[in-house]
Amino acid sequence: MSGKETIKSAIESIMFVWGQPLSAKDAAEIFDISWREAYDCMKELQEEYRQQGRGIMIREIEQSFQFCTVPENSEYIQRFCTPVREKKLSQSALEVLAIIAYKQPVTRAEIDAIRGIKCDRVIEGLAKKELVEEKGRSHGIGRPILYGTTKLFLEKFGFSSLKDLPEIEEIETLLGEEDSEEEALSALSAGQIALNL
Secondary structure, eight states: OOHHHHHHHHHHHHHHHHOSOEEHHHHHHHHTOOHHHHHHHHHHHHHHHHHHTOSEEEEEETTEEEEEEOGGGHHHHHHHSOOOOOEEOOHHHHHHHHHHHHHOSEEHHHHHHHHTSOOHHHHHHHHHTTSEEEEEEOSSTTOOEEEEEOHHHHHHHTOSSGGGSOOOSOHHHHTTSHHHHHHHHHHHHTTOOEEOO
């Protein structure tokens, strides 16, 4: 087994045991190689799994990699696993999450203005679920807190980065039109509105 194949094999084992996304930076430190070499090894491993059509795939999340099941097998997994009570995000939580995802960094006042209603508790709930977080402070009057989505948000909704978000022209317009709102939230949730949180 070549040096590169040995590294890929070890990365595969570490990812399996670790469970959480493994960053290329951490992998590089483990093997004392450059970030680029580690990232390339992880991308090659990801492609090998894809080409083999396995039931397990490797998903990239902001230059970190994690094992997960292929979406096509979700029905069979659900049949086998004992049903668990799923805690779904409410309609208002989804709306606020969509606004934050597309407008970030965004202040609470801006979110309130778009929805036309106070969103304090909804934002706090999303923060407790670790789907949104503080991203600093605005330079505006009072220096209000700016909110943005988290790495967990990307992981739960199946996005590699924010660039993968579905294209939506204007959240303000969409939230004012019922059909468009449904379309926006449906696109954002990508069928994964029920989160095991």
